[in-house]
Amino acid sequence: MPTLKELPRYTRAQLALRNGQDKDQVWIAYQGRIYDVTNSRLWFTGKHYGHWAGQDLTDELKDAPHTESVFKRFMHIADLAD
Numbered sequence: 001m002p003t004l005k006e007l008p009r010y011t012r013a014q015l016a017l018r019n020g021q022d023k024d025q026v027w028i029a030y031q032g033r034i035y036d037v038t039n040s041r042l043w044f045t046g047k048h049y050g051h052w053a054g055q056d057l058t059d060e061l062k063d064a065p066h067t068e069s070v071f072k073r074f075m076h077i078a079d080l081a082d
């Protein structure tokens with residue numbers, strides 16, 4: 001059986017660069033997991049209905065008209081280092 005590789009851990013500073021403005025990737029953190037939403041047209045440029053990518057948006061999901069099920073469509077690429 002192949003061993004599952006651990007996901008990388010990125011700091012908030014590394015995450016902040018993936019805000020849709022400074023680098024090509026667009027990442028969001030939710031409940032300690034970092035998701036890659038680069039391919040979402042709804043996160044294009046990093047802004048999503050007043051919310052910015054490149055940060056931990058766990059506490060902001062309550063403002064959304066949807067649940068966390070929206071993350072199912074995206075890859076959990078890393079974990080947030082704290």
Ligand code: HEM
Pocket residue numbers: 028030037039040041042043048049050051057058060061062063064065066070071073
């Ligand atoms: C006022 C706040 C927000 C509004 C009005 C909003 C609205 C929407 C709408 C209309 C969609 C597409 C329909 C759907 O998939 O249900 C969507 C998708 C999504 N939202 Fe939000 N949202 C808000 C906040 C947030 C927050 C805070 C997060 C992250 C914690 C988030 C993450 C996502 C993701 C990952 C998708 C999927 C994008 C895709 O499939 O391309 N949203 N949102």
